[in-house]
Amino acid sequence: MSSQSDAAGNMDRLRKIFVAGNRACAFTTLPMTAVFIILGKSVIEVWVGKQYVAQGYPVLLILIVPYT
Amino acid sequence: MLVQSASGRILFGMGKHGKLAIVSLIEGVANLVLSILLVRPFGIIGDVIGTAIPLAGTFLFFMPFHLCSRLGIRVTTFVRQAFVLPLMLCAPMAIVLLLMQHWFVAHTYRQLAAQLFAGGLTYALCVGWAYVTDRALRVGDLAPLVEKVMPEMPPVPPLVED
Numbered sequence: 001m002s003s004q005s006d007a008a009g010n011m012d013r014l015r016k017i018f019v020a021g022n023r024a025c026a027f028t029t030l031p032m033t034a035v036f037i038i039l040g041k042s043v044i045e046v047w048v049g050k051q052y053v054a055q056g057y058p059v060l061l062i063l064i065v066p067y068t
Numbered sequence: 069m070l071v072q073s074a075s076g077r078i079l080f081g082m083g084k085h086g087k088l089a090i091v092s093l094i095e096g097v098a099n100l101v102l103s104i105l106l107v108r109p110f111g112i113i114g115d116v117i118g119t120a121i122p123l124a125g126t127f128l129f130f131m132p133f134h135l136c137s138r139l140g141i142r143v144t145t146f147v148r149q150a151f152v153l154p155l156m157l158c159a160p161m162a163i164v165l166l167l168m169q170h171w172f173v174a175h176t177y178r179q180l181a182a183q184l185f186a187g188g189l190t191y192a193l194c195v196g197w198a199y200v201t202d203r204a205l206r207v208g209d210l211a212p213l214v215e216k217v218m219p220e221m222p223p224v225p226p227l228v229e230d
Contacts, residue, residue, distance in 0.1 A: 002081030014078070015139050016207045019149045021074025023205065026154035029070040031191050034158050038165040039183060042174035055112065062116045066123035067069050 033068045036060060069127045071151065075135050084138060091130050098122040149208055157198060161191040 005014040036043065044056045079085045099122045106114030136143045165187045174180040198204040 002078040003083070006082045011139065014082075015141055018074065018078050018135065018139055018141075019146060019207045020205045021078070022072055022146075022150040023154060025073045026071045026151050027157075027195065027204070030151075030154045030158045031161055031187075034162045035165065035184065035187060038162060038169060039174065039180065042169075042180055042183070045175060046177055046180050058113060059116050062113070062120050066120045066127060068071055 029068055033064055036064055069123060072127055072131050075131050079135065079138075082138070087134060088131075091126055095122040095126045098125075153198065153203060157191065157194040160194055161187045164190045 002014055002017055005011075005017065040060045041053050041057050044053050044060070048056070076085075076088065079088055099119055102118030102121060103115045104118075106118045108114070110117065132143050132146060136146050165183060168183045168186055172179065174183055195204065
Protein backbone atom coordinates (compact mmCIF):
# COMPACT_ATOMS: atom_id res chain seq x y z
CA MET A 1 0.00 0.00 0.00
CA SER A 2 2.73 2.46 0.95
CA SER A 3 4.82 1.72 -2.15
CA GLN A 4 1.73 2.16 -4.35
CA SER A 5 0.91 5.51 -2.73
CA ASP A 6 4.53 6.64 -3.00
CA ALA A 7 4.72 5.66 -6.66
CA ALA A 8 1.46 7.47 -7.37
CA GLY A 9 2.71 10.52 -5.47
CA ASN A 10 -0.29 10.34 -3.13
CA MET A 11 1.38 11.73 -0.01
CA ASP A 12 -1.90 12.35 1.77
CA ARG A 13 -2.78 8.63 1.62
CA LEU A 14 0.75 7.74 2.70
CA ARG A 15 0.42 9.99 5.77
CA LYS A 16 -2.89 8.34 6.66
CA ILE A 17 -1.37 4.85 6.29
CA PHE A 18 1.51 5.96 8.51
CA VAL A 19 -0.73 7.23 11.31
CA ALA A 20 -3.38 4.51 11.09
CA GLY A 21 -0.77 1.73 10.87
CA ASN A 22 1.11 2.95 13.91
CA ARG A 23 -2.16 3.39 15.80
CA ALA A 24 -3.16 -0.20 15.00
CA CYS A 25 0.22 -1.38 16.30
CA ALA A 26 -0.30 0.69 19.45
CA PHE A 27 -3.73 -0.89 19.97
CA THR A 28 -2.12 -4.32 20.19
CA THR A 29 1.18 -3.45 21.90
CA LEU A 30 0.22 -0.96 24.63
CA PRO A 31 -2.16 -3.28 26.55
CA MET A 32 0.50 -6.01 26.60
CA THR A 33 3.00 -3.48 27.94
CA ALA A 34 0.57 -2.40 30.65
CA VAL A 35 -0.02 -6.03 31.61
CA PHE A 36 3.71 -6.75 31.87
CA ILE A 37 4.37 -3.59 33.91
CA ILE A 38 1.51 -4.18 36.35
CA LEU A 39 1.47 -7.99 36.52
CA GLY A 40 5.13 -8.57 35.67
CA LYS A 41 6.07 -9.89 39.10
CA SER A 42 3.18 -12.37 39.08
CA VAL A 43 4.00 -13.47 35.53
CA ILE A 44 7.64 -14.20 36.44
CA GLU A 45 6.65 -15.93 39.67
CA VAL A 46 4.07 -18.16 38.00
CA TRP A 47 6.27 -18.85 34.99
CA VAL A 48 9.72 -19.59 36.43
CA GLY A 49 9.45 -19.24 40.20
CA LYS A 50 9.57 -16.68 43.00
CA GLN A 51 13.38 -16.70 43.27
CA TYR A 52 13.71 -14.98 39.86
CA VAL A 53 11.36 -12.07 40.58
CA ALA A 54 13.96 -9.83 42.27
CA GLN A 55 16.38 -10.11 39.37
CA GLY A 56 13.95 -10.50 36.50
CA TYR A 57 11.45 -7.72 37.15
CA PRO A 58 13.92 -4.77 36.85
CA VAL A 59 15.21 -6.30 33.60
CA LEU A 60 11.65 -6.53 32.33
CA LEU A 61 10.93 -2.91 33.25
CA ILE A 62 14.09 -1.54 31.62
CA LEU A 63 13.64 -3.51 28.40
CA ILE A 64 9.92 -2.99 28.01
CA VAL A 65 10.21 0.77 27.39
CA PRO A 66 12.38 0.66 24.23
CA TYR A 67 10.78 -2.56 22.99
CA THR A 68 7.34 -0.94 23.20
CA MET B 69 9.90 -0.46 18.80
CA LEU B 70 6.72 -2.49 18.40
CA VAL B 71 4.32 0.48 18.35
CA GLN B 72 6.27 1.87 15.39
CA SER B 73 6.38 -1.36 13.40
CA ALA B 74 4.45 0.34 10.61
CA SER B 75 7.07 3.11 10.28
CA GLY B 76 9.79 0.74 9.11
CA ARG B 77 7.43 -0.91 6.63
CA ILE B 78 6.50 2.48 5.16
CA LEU B 79 10.18 3.39 4.76
CA PHE B 80 10.75 0.08 2.98
CA GLY B 81 7.70 0.72 0.81
CA MET B 82 9.01 4.14 -0.17
CA GLY B 83 12.44 2.64 -0.86
CA LYS B 84 14.06 5.20 1.45
CA HIS B 85 15.54 2.97 4.11
CA GLY B 86 19.20 3.90 3.59
CA LYS B 87 19.40 6.05 6.72
CA LEU B 88 17.52 3.43 8.74
CA ALA B 89 20.10 0.84 7.69
CA ILE B 90 22.97 3.09 8.85
CA VAL B 91 21.22 3.90 12.14
CA SER B 92 20.48 0.20 12.73
CA LEU B 93 24.16 -0.61 12.16
CA ILE B 94 25.23 2.11 14.62
CA GLU B 95 22.61 0.86 17.08
CA GLY B 96 23.98 -2.68 16.89
CA VAL B 97 27.57 -1.57 17.45
CA ALA B 98 26.53 0.73 20.33
CA ASN B 99 24.52 -2.11 21.85
CA LEU B 100 27.55 -4.42 21.80
CA VAL B 101 30.02 -1.82 23.11
CA LEU B 102 27.74 -0.51 25.88
CA SER B 103 26.79 -4.02 26.97
CA ILE B 104 30.45 -5.05 27.24
CA LEU B 105 31.36 -1.86 29.11
CA LEU B 106 28.42 -1.95 31.55
CA VAL B 107 28.17 -5.66 32.28
CA ARG B 108 31.24 -5.67 34.56
CA PRO B 109 30.25 -2.85 36.94
CA PHE B 110 26.46 -3.39 36.95
CA GLY B 111 25.97 -7.05 36.01
CA ILE B 112 22.84 -8.06 34.12
CA ILE B 113 21.26 -4.61 34.68
CA GLY B 114 24.25 -3.02 32.92
CA ASP B 115 23.82 -5.39 30.01
CA VAL B 116 20.12 -4.53 29.82
CA ILE B 117 20.85 -0.79 29.93
CA GLY B 118 23.42 -1.26 27.18
CA THR B 119 20.69 -2.82 25.05
CA ALA B 120 17.95 -0.37 26.00
CA ILE B 121 19.81 2.92 25.36
CA PRO B 122 20.63 2.42 21.64
CA LEU B 123 17.22 0.89 20.98
CA ALA B 124 15.47 3.82 22.68
CA GLY B 125 17.65 6.24 20.72
CA THR B 126 16.57 4.69 17.44
CA PHE B 127 12.88 4.38 18.13
CA LEU B 128 12.24 7.40 20.35
CA PHE B 129 14.38 9.95 18.52
CA PHE B 130 15.42 8.81 15.04
CA MET B 131 12.40 6.99 13.65
CA PRO B 132 9.53 9.43 14.37
CA PHE B 133 11.52 12.53 13.42
CA HIS B 134 12.93 10.96 10.26
CA LEU B 135 9.63 9.63 9.01
CA CYS B 136 7.68 12.77 9.92
CA SER B 137 10.16 14.92 8.02
CA ARG B 138 9.95 12.54 5.03
CA LEU B 139 6.15 12.67 5.03
CA GLY B 140 5.95 16.34 5.94
CA ILE B 141 3.91 16.21 9.14
CA ARG B 142 4.66 17.48 12.62
CA VAL B 143 5.95 14.98 15.18
CA THR B 144 3.45 16.27 17.74
CA THR B 145 0.60 15.72 15.28
CA PHE B 146 1.82 12.18 14.61
CA VAL B 147 2.17 11.33 18.31
CA ARG B 148 -1.23 12.83 19.13
CA GLN B 149 -3.03 11.14 16.24
CA ALA B 150 -1.34 7.74 16.59
CA PHE B 151 -0.87 7.15 20.30
CA VAL B 152 -3.25 9.26 22.43
CA LEU B 153 -6.39 7.17 21.74
CA PRO B 154 -4.69 3.77 22.39
CA LEU B 155 -3.18 5.18 25.60
CA MET B 156 -6.54 6.50 26.75
CA LEU B 157 -8.19 3.15 26.01
CA CYS B 158 -5.49 1.37 28.03
CA ALA B 159 -6.10 3.51 31.11
CA PRO B 160 -9.32 1.74 32.32
CA MET B 161 -7.63 -1.65 31.84
CA ALA B 162 -4.61 -0.49 33.85
CA ILE B 163 -6.92 0.74 36.65
CA VAL B 164 -8.76 -2.61 36.71
CA LEU B 165 -5.45 -4.53 36.81
CA LEU B 166 -4.14 -2.33 39.64
CA LEU B 167 -7.35 -2.85 41.61
CA MET B 168 -7.17 -6.61 41.04
CA GLN B 169 -3.50 -6.56 42.07
CA HIS B 170 -4.49 -4.62 45.20
CA TRP B 171 -7.24 -7.14 45.92
CA PHE B 172 -5.06 -10.26 45.50
CA VAL B 173 -1.59 -11.03 44.11
CA ALA B 174 -1.58 -13.87 41.60
CA HIS B 175 0.56 -16.86 42.62
CA THR B 176 -0.92 -19.46 40.27
CA TYR B 177 -1.82 -19.61 36.58
CA ARG B 178 -5.52 -19.65 37.47
CA GLN B 179 -5.29 -16.43 39.52
CA LEU B 180 -3.21 -14.80 36.79
CA ALA B 181 -5.76 -15.86 34.18
CA ALA B 182 -8.57 -14.32 36.28
CA GLN B 183 -6.71 -10.99 36.45
CA LEU B 184 -5.90 -11.09 32.74
CA PHE B 185 -9.52 -11.89 31.91
CA ALA B 186 -10.79 -8.89 33.89
CA GLY B 187 -8.24 -6.57 32.29
CA GLY B 188 -8.79 -8.01 28.83
CA LEU B 189 -12.56 -7.66 29.10
CA THR B 190 -12.20 -4.01 30.10
CA TYR B 191 -9.87 -3.34 27.20
CA ALA B 192 -12.13 -5.19 24.76
CA LEU B 193 -15.09 -3.04 25.85
CA CYS B 194 -13.05 0.14 25.38
CA VAL B 195 -11.78 -0.89 21.93
CA GLY B 196 -15.30 -2.02 20.99
CA TRP B 197 -16.62 1.43 21.92
CA ALA B 198 -13.91 3.08 19.79
CA TYR B 199 -14.75 0.77 16.88
CA VAL B 200 -18.51 1.27 17.12
CA THR B 201 -18.18 5.06 17.33
CA ASP B 202 -15.78 4.97 14.34
CA ARG B 203 -12.90 6.47 16.33
CA ALA B 204 -10.56 3.47 16.19
CA LEU B 205 -8.81 4.06 12.86
CA ARG B 206 -10.19 7.44 11.82
CA VAL B 207 -7.34 9.80 11.02
CA GLY B 208 -7.84 13.51 11.62
CA ASP B 209 -6.33 16.49 9.87
CA LEU B 210 -2.76 15.79 8.71
CA ALA B 211 -2.10 19.02 6.85
CA PRO B 212 1.42 19.05 5.43
CA LEU B 213 4.10 20.69 7.53
CA VAL B 214 5.01 23.20 4.81
CA GLU B 215 1.56 24.79 4.79
CA LYS B 216 1.65 25.30 8.55
CA VAL B 217 5.23 26.49 8.85
CA MET B 218 5.27 28.84 5.86
CA PRO B 219 2.47 31.40 6.16
CA GLU B 220 1.24 33.14 3.08
CA MET B 221 3.28 36.11 1.95
CA PRO B 222 1.54 39.45 2.51
CA PRO B 223 0.44 41.15 -0.70
CA VAL B 224 3.00 43.53 -2.16
CA PRO B 225 1.62 47.06 -2.40
CA PRO B 226 1.66 48.44 -5.94
CA LEU B 227 4.41 50.89 -6.83
CA VAL B 228 3.11 54.40 -7.36
CA GLU B 229 4.99 56.41 -9.91
CA ASP B 230 4.95 60.16 -9.62
